[in-house]
Amino acid sequence: MGKKKILVLQFRHETNSFCPALSDGAAFRNLEFDMGEDAFSAHRGSGTEMGAFLDVLEGREDIELIPVAALTANPAGPVTEDVYLYVLENLQAAMLKHSPIDGVLLCLHGAMVAQKHPDGEGDLLEDIRRYAGWDIPVVATLDLHANVTEKMAHCATALIPYERYPHTDSYETGRVAAQLFADALDGKITPVTVYRRVPYLLPLFPDAEPPMCRIYAFAAELKERYHLMELRFTHGFFLSDIEEMGMAVLAVSDGDENAANAAAEELAALIRESIPDLKRHYPDLEDVLDEAEHSPDTPFVIADASDNPGAGGFGDTTHILRRILERGMQGAVIATIVDAESVERCIEAGVGAFISLKIGGKSDASFSGGPLAVSGYIKRITDGTYTVTAQMDHGSKMRHGKTVLLEVEGNAVILSSYPRQPWDLGIFTSHGIMPEQQKILVTKSAIHYRAAYGTIAKKMVAVALPGYSTPVPDGIPFQHLKG
Numbered sequence: 072m073g074k075k076k077i078l079v080l081q082f083r084h085e086t087n088s089f090c091p092a093l094s095d096g097a098a099f100r101n102l103e104f105d106m107g108e109d110a111f112s113a114h115r116g117s118g119t120e121m122g123a124f125l126d127v128l129e130g131r132e133d134i135e136l137i138p139v140a141a142l143t144a145n146p147a148g149p150v151t152e153d154v155y156l157y158v159l160e161n162l163q164a165a166m167l168k169h170s171p172i173d174g175v176l177l178c179l180h181g182a183m184v185a186q187k188h189p190d191g192e193g194d195l196l197e198d199i200r201r202y203a204g205w206d207i208p209v210v211a212t213l214d215l216h217a218n219v220t221e222k223m224a225h226c227a228t229a230l231i232p233y234e235r236y237p238h239t240d241s242y243e244t245g246r247v248a249a250q251l252f253a254d255a256l257d258g259k260i261t262p263v264t265v266y267r268r269v270p271y272l273l274p275l276f277p278d279a280e281p282p283m284c285r286i287y288a289f290a291a292e293l294k295e296r297y298h299l300m301e302l303r304f305t306h307g308f309f310l311s312d313i314e315e316m317g318m319a320v321l322a323v324s325d326g327d328e329n330a331a332n333a334a335a336e337e338l339a340a341l342i343r344e345s346i347p348d349l350k351r352h353y354p355d356l357e358d359v360l361d362e363a364e365h366s367p368d369t370p371f372v373i374a375d376a377s378d379n380p381g382a383g384g385f386g387d388t389t390h391i392l393r394r395i396l397e398r399g400m401q402g403a404v405i406a407t408i409v410d411a412e413s414v415e416r417c418i419e420a421g422v423g424a425f426i427s428l429k430i431g432g433k434s435d436a437s438f439s440g441g442p443l444a445v446s447g448y449i450k451r452i453t454d455g456t457y458t459v460t461a462q463m464d465h466g467s468k469m470r471h472g473k474t475v476l477l478e479v480e481g482n483a484v485i486l487s488s489y490p491r492q493p494w495d496l497g498i499f500t501s502h503g504i505m506p507e508q509q510k511i512l513v514t515k516s517a518i519h520y521r522a523a524y525g526t527i528a529k530k531m532v533a534v535a536l537p538g539y540s541t542p543v544p545d546g547i548p549f550q551h552l553k554g
């Protein structure tokens with residue numbers, strides 16, 4: 072008997088429909104745009120979902136794994152049609168070339184919006200069914216911030232989202248999905264997926280804080296009580312602005328639809344009941360700076376949640392740095408201010424030069440706080456690349472583009488070239504900064520920074536200032552949302 076032919080595709084994008092920068096081919100090439108075998112070699116042995124897929128399945132002699140592609144772009148505006156259709160056409164070509172295929176294993180985000188495909192993943196999964204039929208397992212991992220639509224749930228055999236925020240379980244989620252996929256492929260199980268949407272727009276919310284932690288504990292209890300394979304839920308991503316947004320429960324049973332329905336209903340009910348407590352309060356920036364300035368608890372971390380390049384922020388707003396300088400504060404490290412133009416000017420001037428610049432604030436006049444005039448000493452220039460040592464995506468490369476470490480009035484400002492969420496401590500160590508010895512660390516992140524920074528920080532506070540990645544849905548002019 073011939074080998075079972077399995078197509079593997081990673082196509083990840085978290086789309087912030089309010090962000091005016093489209094996610095085009097260059098945006099994907101900037102982070103990850105690998106076709107064919109390159110898709111596997113980039114992930115083999117890494118702590119990503121794709122790395123887990125390979126760890127689980129690559130040793131099997133009865134399976135032929137066929138890599139289609141691995142694409143990821145930084146969260147930003149909608150994916151351009153040319154990129155979206157390019158991936159779909161390559162997937163279709165692979166399905167036809169290797170027909171009949173025996174299964175498809177995917178690493179998706181779940182909040183992708185392409186210019187003409189608001190339900191990016193739903194349309195992709197539907198396309199797979201159109202070409203490869205309904206008799207094969209089609210399993211996908213999802214980010215916790217997926218907007219799971221009816222179509223996605225209908226077309227997939229199973230959808231397995233992360234459970235942790237920060238997403239420290241990406242590898243583990245990949246293993247769960249690959250094992251479930253393999254068991255379905257082998258006929259050991261008959262997965263039945265039940266889907267319940269809870270159309271509540273959840274602010275960015277860590278998994279460990281109440282009441283969220285209680286919802287996770289209840290899910291684990293229900294999973295056991297109803298003998299389910301998986302019982303998970305997604306948090307949704309309201310900045311996508313599509314019709315079907317919000318939270319969703321996904322129950323996977325081995326053949327027992329009634330059990331999956333009962334568990335999904337009970338979990339959805341608890342989420343609905345918890346909504347009054349699933350809110351976030353963000354403190355005033357001046358209060359936070361007052362506290363940070365005098366706090367004996369160092370490092371004191373201030374997270375700029377609304378300018379998070381991990382959710383569609385440009386990473387160049389100047390609100391916090393401006394106030395730090397105006398207040399005459401010292402001992403802060405700012406990671407980062409995205410400003411490719413200023414980086415180039417610093418590189419021309421060279422290490423050791425004293426330079427006057429207008430940094431950041433160039434992306435959008437209404438949100439950014441405008442460029443900030445500073446004078447400083449260029450201490451270091453780097454290629455902006457380091458290997459992630461945090462648990463999330465452990466071992467992968469983080470690329471900020473060329474960076475400059477600028478000393479400004481007793482503070483250190485890291486200027487970078489691309490918007491990237493600096494959630495790994497490598498952003499400091501790669502610039503010769505020992506983060507645990509600093510007074511104040513300012514980062515452009517909403518929640519993810521807490522995993523790595525939490526190992527050294529004495530205090531961590533997030534603020535919600537003007538920006539494209541506001542962590543709360545209140546006041547956002549949604550255009551497509553339906554309740």
Ligand SMILES: [Zn+2]
Pocket residue numbers: 214215216238
């Ligand atoms: Zn996420």
